Amino acid sequence: MQENLRLIRVFIGSPGGLDKEREAAHAVVKEVNQHNSDHWGSLFKLMGWEEAIPGYQRAQDKINEDLDRCDYFIGVMWDKWGSRPSNDPNGYTSGFEEEYCRSTKRIEAGLMKDMALFFKNVDVPSGMEPGPEIKRVLDFRQKCIDEKKVFFRDFGDIDSFKDAARAKLMEIGWREFTARAVSEHDDEEEDRPPLAESGSERSPTNASGLLDEGAKDFLSKILGRSADWDATEPSEIARLRLIAVSVSRSGNDDTHLGTHDANLVFRYYRNAELSDQEFTALIDCGVAGFEHQNVPLWRWVAKNDMGWDYFYRLRILATVGTDTEQVGAIKVLQSLGSPLPTHDSYFNKAGVLADWLSENTDTRVLDAVVSFLGTNGVEEDIALIEEMCGELPPYKKSKVDIAIVEIIARRSVEDALRRICELQISGVEGELASRLLANPQSITTDTLRSCLSAKSDAIRIGAAKILHERGGIDEGSANSLLTDDNVEIRLIAAEALCSLGKELNDDVLEKALKVQRPSRYSLLGVSKGGPDATQLERYRANRRAELSPSELLERAEKDALQYKCLETLFRRHGGRAVSKIREGLEDSFEGYFEASTFGFRERHASDQKTLDLLDQLIPSYKKSLCNAALQSLCHLSRLEDLNLVRQCMDTLDVETDESIFRFIARFGEWQDVERILELGQKNLDNRNALAIPTIYFAQERAAALLSVGKNRVVDLLNLQLDARIRVCLLKQIPKTTLVSFSNEVLLRELAHDNTDCRAIVALRCVQALPKSRVSDLLESYIDHDNYRFYNSIHWLDLGASLPRKLCKEVASRELAKR
Known part of the structure; x- marks a missing residue:
């Protein structure tokens, strides 16, 4: 299954009496996802009343917030119209009517893509008048028939409803997949228009005819040679x-x-x-x-x-080249820090943007354009960008919306966040969301509150965390967030309620914070799903953290099942508990578990099954406690603990943690290199027969390696390092150290087997070395028969050919991408 699946939110609206149909809809979504999400790269999520927590009534305005974040609306009707969502006599007559009308308006505004209605057959005995609610449903159905605007279908039972819903979801899934698919190159090229609209022709020839004089001279010399095959070189x-x-x-x-x-x-x-x-x-x-x-x-x-205009040909290709040329030219101009590539009366800013943001623009070109605008666009371009992307389909326009957000964010994060919320922009996730929320001090509480209704999960989660830290979530807001479809936000809501003295009972916490993890399918087999209580455990850990050291110790010593209290003691009060940490690590907490389980074993001495179960649990408890203790000891950062830390790394199944790398980086020596590389890898192959060893904390490993080997960096480079660690190491080598390397060392690194490693060394050389030395490296590299990896040549050529200031800027941008 693909690691990054696009979420397609579908809202299901219905009056009461259709619980079985709603359950069936969820089952169909699960089925469709299981069989198609890997191929489509998309995952359906059905939204509606089902997320409500017992004891908390979900208001219609909260439902509308969820609806506004959805891409599609599905309505299901039978024999009920529903009740008014408010006391306003002039308002909507039912919650369903409000949801339907709201969805219709959003579709007309281009904020929602489509809707479908399903009507369950109603039996009205012959000669009888339908009741008022049934009549409203039938009238609504007839209106849909008359207007011919909305897709609808009748159904009789659960199976026929499942078939209809499945068919509609499959239609949506394939439509989304087709719309987003990157077109493959055809074997036969399409006919291209004249030069004014195409980049297929090269620069005009001069007056000497079809070929320039230089080309003619070369051809004449070739033709003047003997006919021997060996007379001509490759x-x-x-x-x-x-x-x-x-x-x-x-x-x-x-x-x-x-x-x-x-x-x-x-x-x-x-x-x-x-x-x-x-x-x-x-x-x-x-x-x-x-x-x-x-x-x-x-x-x-x-x-x-072209004189000093290095960018002229690049601008031509970026605007009238083939799709491949446009993609490449736009990316080159982006690295060069170029503004919009204008070059004549038609290809002014408006003309370029009109071509780039055309409905017919190839998906690869549009993606390159969006990336370019996000980094190189300026605010004065925004009005034109908005105007020119007006005809784009919603999924393409949403990409451009994100680029505009990036442009605005360079001036004002506040304004960028407000735009995300006001326009309900989706897709603001990952690195962009982290950047927008990286400096909370620059964001007002009011803006953060508006972010709670954003379509982006990452924005909502980040805003909720900051608000909670500020004490900015009141009881009403917390209750509303407790019904959010994201479990991380529900955790924040539960924490906010707890801080307000409104701690939730265990039943509500279980419902809110425990989720069902779906099964995942891959070439390595099936990863079975099941209950995921990660957020629930975080909530409980936070409650333990509120206990005093004496309370934590008392609980832990009475009962081995309360060993997490000891973990909390170590993490929260490490300085006060350092003697107990050291004592426990010396014997891997054997003494603690022997003492804390003594009473339990005596009470159950005759129940061997229970004792066997306890013996099965103790090793995992011991491992967890040892890791918590070791991490706490490393956080204290005391030289006297170096040998104990080494002993633990050598003998225990230690989990990877940043604190251990920092400790070894500060106090370690060359002898610790192997420990740094092996941390977290012990017994990895034995945990799962199909497991693929993964290198975690590559940056932290690299930093620790550089610290313990600061006087032996060349020796570090001679080690057989995982490529991800090596990449981080090469990026972190100090500039003065890189400059001090001999050309022999640099040439060897430029010939490394890993593509990324070579590129980083070449870019670091461009960044740090004088232009003359980069040129010498390039000449030596090209002339050496054992070198000549093409990407090394590509980037060394940058430093040898362009002005120093410009090539350093390009190198910095390219390194930032890696």
């Missing part, structure tokens, strides 16, 4: 092919020089006087291959005969 064949692809007219295939030939041309002709046509074709080739960053580009950009 590099000359590469240039011959370059000249061929540099000449093109409408009706010809859009062809670029191949990767190997492009690198051959760079190796043997990088300092030669090539024709303008060849330079242009080489730029086009580099741009088309920029995504893989294994084709030379920067030298040709710098040599293109």
Whole structure:
């Protein structure tokens, strides 16, 4: 299953009496997700009344908040119309009517995509008048028939309802999948329009005819040679092919020089006087291959005969190139920090944005545009961006909305958050959401409260956490958040109620904070689902943290099942409990568990089954307690504990934790290198026969390695490190250390087997070394028969070819992406 599945929220609205249909709808959603989510890359989530917590009435305005975050509306009707949602005599006559009307308005405004209605057959005996509620349902159904605007279907029983609902969900799923799918290149290229609308032609030739003089001279020399096959070198064949692809007219295939030939041309002709046509074709080739960053580009950009305007050809390709050229050119311009690529009377800002944000724009191009606008766009462009994306379908427009948020956030996070809430922008997750909420001091409480109704889970969770820390969640808001569809927000709500003296009872906590984890399917087998009490345990841990040290100790010593009280004592009061921590780690808490279970064993001496169960549980309790104690000891950061920490790392099944890496980084020595690399990996292969060993805390491992090996960095680089650790290590090496490396060391790293490692070393060289030394490295690297990895050449060429300030800026942006 894909790691990042897009959530498609579907709201189900219905009056009372249809509980079985609502349960069936949830079952159908689960079935559809199980069989299709991996292929679609999407996951349906059904929203409605079901999340309500016993004892807490969910108001209609809260329902409307959930509805507003949904992409689709499904209504189910039978023999009831429902009751008024408020006391307003002029208001809606039922909650369903309000939900239906609200959804209709949102669809008309482009904020919701579609709706469907399902009517359960109503039996009205012949000669009898239907009751008032049934009559309202039948009248509503007839209105749907007459207006012919809404999809609806009748059903008779649960099975037919399931079939209808399944068919509609499958239709939505395939529609979403098709709309978001990246078009594959066709074997046969489409006919392209004339030059004014296409980038398929190269730069105009000069007055000398079809070929420039430089190309003619080269061809003449080739033709003047003997007919022997060996008389021509591979590099000359590469240039011959370059000249061929540099000449093109409408009706010809859009062809670029191949990767190997492009690198051959760079190796043997990088300092030669090539024709303008060849330079242009080489730029086009580099741009088309920029995504893989294994084709030379920067030298040709710098040599293109356009004065100081390095970006001219790039701007042409970004606006009228093929889809592949546009994607590459836009990404290059983004790395260069370029503004919108305007270049003539039509391709002003409005013209460029109109083309980029057209309904027919290829998905790959749109994604590159959105990324570009998010980093390089300016606020004065926003009005034009909004105008030009008006015709985009909602799923594409939502991408542009996120780019606008990023533009605004560079000036005002507050304004960016308000826009997210006001326009109900979805998809603001991950790194962007973290950046927006990274500095709470700059965000007002009122804005944070408005974020509680945002469509983005990440924004709602972050805002709720900050508000709770400020004491900004009152009882009413907490009760409302307790019905949120996200369990992390429900945890925050429960914590807020507790801080207000309104602690929830165990039944409500179980309902609110324990969720059902779905099964996951992969090539390695099935990961079975089941109850997930992670958030419930966090809540209980927070309550334990409110106990005094003496209370925690008393509980833990009376009963081994209360060992988590001892963990809390260590984490919260480590300084006061340091003697007990050391004592426990010395014997892996054998003494503690022997003493705390003594009474239990005596009471159940005749019940061997119970004692066996206890013996099965103790090892996991012991492991958890040892890890809590070790982490607490490392947090105290005392040199006298170094040997004990080493002993634990060597003998216990220690879990990876940042505190241990920081401790070893501060007090460790070269002998601890292996401990740093092995931390958290002990017995990993024995935990699951299908487990794939995973490196956690790569940055922290790298920092610890650099600290203990600060005088032996070259030795660190000679170790067989996991690529993820090596990448972090290379990024963290101090600039002064990198500069002090000999060219021999740098050349060896530029020839490393891992692509990312090579790219980072090359970019760090561009960032830190003088241009002359980068040029020397490039020359040595190209001329060495055992080196010549193409991406190393690509990035070294950046530092050797472009102005120093510009190439350092590009290197910084590229490193930030890795």
